[in-house]
Amino acid sequence: MSNQNILNRSMQSVWHPCTQMKQHEQFPLIPIKKGDGAWLYDAEGKRYLDAVSSWWVNLFGHNNPRIKDAIKQQLDTLEHVMLAGFTHEPVIELSEKLSKLTGLGHAFYASDGASATEIALKMSFHYWRNLRSETPGKTNKTKFISLQNSYHGETLGALGVTDVAIFKDTYAPLLTQSAQMPTPDFRLAEAGESAEAFAMRCADALELYVTKHHHELAAFIIEPLVQCAAGMGMYHPAYLRRAREICTQYEVHLIADEIAVGFGRTGTMFACEQGDICPDFICLSKGITGGYLPLSAVLTTDKVYQAFYDENTVRGFLHSHSYTGNPLACSAALATLAIFESDDVLQNNREKSAVIQAEMQVLTNLPIEHMRHQGMIFAFDVVTQSAQFSKQCYQAAMQQGLLLRPIGNTVYFMPPYTISEAEIDFMVNATFDAVKSTV
Known part of the structure; x- marks a missing residue:
C-alpha cells in the first residue's frame, strides 16, 4: 500500500497527538511500515534514523529480539x-x-x-x-x-x-x-x-x-x-x-x-x-x-x-x-x-556518549550556543529569529532520512542506546546539513 493511501486514510480517521491537524495539509504525515534497530521504514521503503527514540521511549532499538x-x-x-x-x-x-x-x-x-x-x-x-x-x-x-x-x-x-x-x-x-x-x-x-x-x-x-x-x-x-x-x-x-x-x-x-x-x-x-x-x-x-x-x-x-x-x-x-x-x-x-x-549498558553508554560529543564538535561551525549533554541526552540551541525554525528543521532532516523533533530553537538527540558509530556519524552530519539549510 502506498504512502499516499495510508496518510489519506489517517487524515480521515485519526486525531494525532500534540498536533494542529490542519498543518498536515502542508506537512504530510509519514506512514511508517516497520522498524529495525535505530531505523524506521515508511511504506515505500525509505528509512529514517530515529534520533529521538520515538518520543524518548525506545532504548534498545526497534524490533529487538529479546523484548519481542x-x-x-x-x-x-x-x-x-x-x-x-x-x-x-x-x-x-x-x-x-x-x-x-x-x-x-x-x-x-x-x-x-x-x-x-x-x-x-x-x-x-x-x-x-x-x-x-x-x-x-x-x-x-x-x-x-x-x-x-x-x-x-x-x-x-x-x-x-x-x-x-x-x-x-x-x-x-x-x-x-x-x-x-x-x-x-x-x-x-x-x-x-x-x-x-x-x-x-x-x-x-x-x-x-x-x-x-x-x-x-x-x-x-x-x-x-x-x-x-x-x-x-x-x-x-x-x-x-x-x-x-x-x-x-x-x-x-x-x-x-x-x-x-x-x-x-x-x-x-x-x-x-x-x-x-x-x-x-x-x-x-x-x-x-x-x-x-x-x-x-x-x-x-x-x-x-x-x-x-x-x-x-x-x-x-x-x-x-x-x-x-x-x-x-x-x-x-x-x-x-x-x-x-x-550488557553493561551504562558503561557502554558512557563510551558512546563520548563518541557523540566528539562528533558534535562539527556543529560549532553553525550559529549555535549552549551545546550540552547529560548521559545519553545531547542538545544545543540554534541562534535564529525564525518562529518556523523547528518545523523547517524537522522537514529538512526528514528529507535526509533523519527524525529530529526540535523544541523551539533547541535541537536535541536522544537516540536508542544501540546506535552504532556509523549511525552517529550520519545523525550528526545530517543534523549539520538540516540546521544549516534553515538558518
Missing part, C-alpha cells in the same frame, strides 16, 4: 487479568526489581507518564489527609510546587504542576494552581557563574518559599537533572541534594519525575542517583518497557504506604486503571531490565 521474545512467551500464558483482587508473577517480579533499583517500594502501575504524575500527586495529597484524620488540627498540606518551565504531563492534575504555556493556558480554569520555583537550568546563569553556584542560588529561593509556605505544601515535584520539554534544560545535581534537605526539614514530599530521564538516559540508572538522594515518590514510564508497550509506575516509601493501610476502605488509595500491571507490559519491562543487567 519476552512478550511472545508471556502471550502464551496470560495476556491480562485485573490487578484488583488478583496478582501474577510478572508484576511481582517487576515490582521487586524496581524496588531494589530505586530504594522505594510497593509499585503502583498505570499506562503512561501523565497518569504516573496523577498517582503521585493524589497519593501525596491523600497521605496528608489521612495524617490529619489521625492528628486533628494538623496543618492542611494540600498544595504543590514545581519548577519554572516544568512539564509533567497533560492530564489535568499533571497540567496543574506544568509550566509550559502552550499546553497549560487553554485549560487554566480547570486546573488546581501551583507555584513555580526558579529553575536551575544553567542556561539562565549569570555570566561567569558556574552551574553549581547557579543551582545553589535557585535552591536558596526554593528554601525561602518553603520556609514560608511549608504548612500548606504537600509536595515538590521535579524533573531530576534535565527538564526535557523545556528544551533539554540541564542543571547541576547539587540542586537535588539541597532540595531533598529542604523537603525533609520542612516535611514536604519530594516527587521525582523520572518519566523521561530514568533508565539510563542521564548516565545513571536514575537521575536521582547523581544527587545521591532518595525521593518520597518516583514516577517511571517511557523507557521502562524499552518502548514496546504502554506502562508507568509510581514507587513510594513504606511510611507513605502504611498511612493507607487500614481497616477503613476510605483510607485506601482508591485509584485504578483497567490495564494496571498488565502482564505483557511487565514482561517487556523485565526483558528491558535484563538487557541492562547482561
Whole structure:
C-alpha cells in the first residue's frame, strides 16, 4: 500500500497527538511500515534514523529480539487479568526489581507518564489527609510546587504542576494552581557563574518559599537533572541534594519525575542517583518497557504506604486503571531490565556518549550556543529569529532520512542506546546539513 493511501486514510480517521491537524495539509504525515534497530521504514521503503527514540521511549532499538521474545512467551500464558483482587508473577517480579533499583517500594502501575504524575500527586495529597484524620488540627498540606518551565504531563492534575504555556493556558480554569520555583537550568546563569553556584542560588529561593509556605505544601515535584520539554534544560545535581534537605526539614514530599530521564538516559540508572538522594515518590514510564508497550509506575516509601493501610476502605488509595500491571507490559519491562543487567549498558553508554560529543564538535561551525549533554541526552540551541525554525528543521532532516523533533530553537538527540558509530556519524552530519539549510 502506498504512502499516499495510508496518510489519506489517517487524515480521515485519526486525531494525532500534540498536533494542529490542519498543518498536515502542508506537512504530510509519514506512514511508517516497520522498524529495525535505530531505523524506521515508511511504506515505500525509505528509512529514517530515529534520533529521538520515538518520543524518548525506545532504548534498545526497534524490533529487538529479546523484548519481542519476552512478550511472545508471556502471550502464551496470560495476556491480562485485573490487578484488583488478583496478582501474577510478572508484576511481582517487576515490582521487586524496581524496588531494589530505586530504594522505594510497593509499585503502583498505570499506562503512561501523565497518569504516573496523577498517582503521585493524589497519593501525596491523600497521605496528608489521612495524617490529619489521625492528628486533628494538623496543618492542611494540600498544595504543590514545581519548577519554572516544568512539564509533567497533560492530564489535568499533571497540567496543574506544568509550566509550559502552550499546553497549560487553554485549560487554566480547570486546573488546581501551583507555584513555580526558579529553575536551575544553567542556561539562565549569570555570566561567569558556574552551574553549581547557579543551582545553589535557585535552591536558596526554593528554601525561602518553603520556609514560608511549608504548612500548606504537600509536595515538590521535579524533573531530576534535565527538564526535557523545556528544551533539554540541564542543571547541576547539587540542586537535588539541597532540595531533598529542604523537603525533609520542612516535611514536604519530594516527587521525582523520572518519566523521561530514568533508565539510563542521564548516565545513571536514575537521575536521582547523581544527587545521591532518595525521593518520597518516583514516577517511571517511557523507557521502562524499552518502548514496546504502554506502562508507568509510581514507587513510594513504606511510611507513605502504611498511612493507607487500614481497616477503613476510605483510607485506601482508591485509584485504578483497567490495564494496571498488565502482564505483557511487565514482561517487556523485565526483558528491558535484563538487557541492562547482561550488557553493561551504562558503561557502554558512557563510551558512546563520548563518541557523540566528539562528533558534535562539527556543529560549532553553525550559529549555535549552549551545546550540552547529560548521559545519553545531547542538545544545543540554534541562534535564529525564525518562529518556523523547528518545523523547517524537522522537514529538512526528514528529507535526509533523519527524525529530529526540535523544541523551539533547541535541537536535541536522544537516540536508542544501540546506535552504532556509523549511525552517529550520519545523525550528526545530517543534523549539520538540516540546521544549516534553515538558518
